[in-house]
Amino acid sequence: MITPVTPAPRTSEFLLEVDGLKVSFDSPDGKVYAVNGVSFRLRPGESLGVVGESGSGKSVTMMALVGLLPSPPAQIDEGTAMLRVDGAEQDLLAAGKTEIRRVRGGKIGFVFQDPLSALNPTMRIGEQIAESVRKHRELADDAAKEVAIELLASVGIADPARRYRSYPHEFSGGMRQRVMIAIAMAGDPPVVIFDEPTTALDVTVQAQIVELVKTRLQDERGTAIVWITHDLAVVAGIADRVAVMYGGTVVESGPIDEIYENPQHPYTRGLLAAIPSADSDGSTRLASIEGSPPDLLVEPNFCPFQPRCAYAFDRCIDERPVLRDVAERHRVACHFDLDRGVPIT
């Protein structure tokens, strides 16, 4: 089943267009339905926040796009992911190994939560950046080194020529994440995917990294950004649009203000109510979403949120809701009309 979305207005408007992506894993307990029909679109220069809890499929979706899922056990069951760069169009999910390797770094940069496992511990920081520069820009060694030092400076590493020679363990978590951003910038890709890049960092360091991404990538280069996170507060400051994921699907997506002020999915509403507000002093209880996340071993022919949903009724068990338009570029996958308090007819 492919989630139907409004047809894309001709081509070229979207830099990345993912449609009906399904990914499953083989496990000793059976088939794990990790991603169940994910669709989203990204315009050039746009920043999309992908919000979801563990097991929502947000990371698996992005790994599938850049060919980083090990297969087996992972398999892409359905879907297309069209990437349009410089007038050329390619389906990432149909791309061969060599082709997807060229996409990684060159067309799509990637920054992970844990830079220590993404960096080579035995190789100097600067050389790892220079390697990426050489791969994507066809520069001689000396020129690549110069670019790498410039990149180190632009991500805020003081004394970059000396720091070029440092090893990853000599850097703090925040500095290592700056290095990862420099590597992602090396190929000057039109889009960079950030997977929980600040989750392991302290709040003041997080503020530094967010500031860096905003100025160096968004403002100066006009890079499109996909920011995967469980943190609704971080995403509020960085995204133009938000996609909320639950149980391997996008349950709601829309412009950032719409999502925070006028959420139309019970899960989005629940999430926003579950975090303390700006002036929450404990005199009020947090609204909690009772129950547990979905069991991914069951094929979701129903609404994945239905067991925890206060508005669930028969149809939510019988039929999986698909994304429907509620406003301009605001879509929700729910059988219930929250504003009117009645089921969708």
Place this chain on the structure above:
Amino acid sequence: MTTATHDARSPVDPDDILIRVDVLNKYYPVRSMKLFGSEESAIKAVNGVSFQIARGETLGLVGESGCGKSTTGRVVLRLEEPTSGEVWFDGIDLATLDAESLRMIRKRMQVVFQDSADSLNPRMSTGRTIAEPLRIYEMGTDAEIKQKVADLMELVGLNPAWAKRFPHEFSGGQRQRINIARALAIDPDFIILDEPISALDVSIQAQVVNLLADLQARLGLTYLFIAHDLAMVRHISDRIAVMYLGRIVETADANAIFEEPLHPYTQALISAVPLADPKIERTRIPIVLEGEVPSPGNLPAGCVFHPRCPQAVDRCRTEVPEFREFTPGRFVACHLVDEAGSHVVERRGL
């Protein structure tokens, strides 16, 4: 630096104080090899920390990784011996107690850690896990213990029929409920919650925080809530103590810490906290701190925050600021806070 006036007192009757920590130090000696011989130095993980917690109160202890907040918790519980300083529990100086008396008083102090999976024995059923402290302290017959376990599971929102299940059969939030039930088994007065919700999903965090609040109201518990998620700390705490590099730099009412932070580090920390509101986020300008946190093995002279402080003056580089009470319950260690408890940036060059 060792006078009692440095306590982070809450404005309450001394009899209502359950926990009093006085100028607590925890140093870890390090021997670094030199060309000729070796050199002895110390990592000052906890450096002159003082605070009080009243009965039924929640003190939030916040700060970034490596600031010493978890070590403070461990030393208060005497899971580690302090290098110096005093911990008073219900009017008793813990250092004066022999092993058996300490064991009996420890019954009244429990801890819940961040990693719900690591703190549970994977081969022990839920029922046995929760019953373990009851058996250790020989509290009740088998039948009584079984009933108590069922009551505890009910209390924390777990189905008592799950007593035979093992940790892997539960979700992260449910495992944290098991840990809370175990901590409550021997009716403690005081619980240290060390990042109890950090590993949980957002929708589950609210469940656990609500549970902790309910249990506190019902059982009159006193909490030390150690965490780095400031919005959640504000929600659950009556007062908040902010730590930086082994020291408490500011203690105040939870709302005051957020609305009127006085210490420059608190100001930077609060300004860096993002809020789930795009309109606020578009205009929020965080105070970005330059550089990195120095090593606790090589502390800066004067105020430990001065190398990164946007407002530091000469005096900050040489003189350690006193941790002083400005208004009742409000303590700050900063040379730039005047007698009236206002922050004075103009006093440059003093």
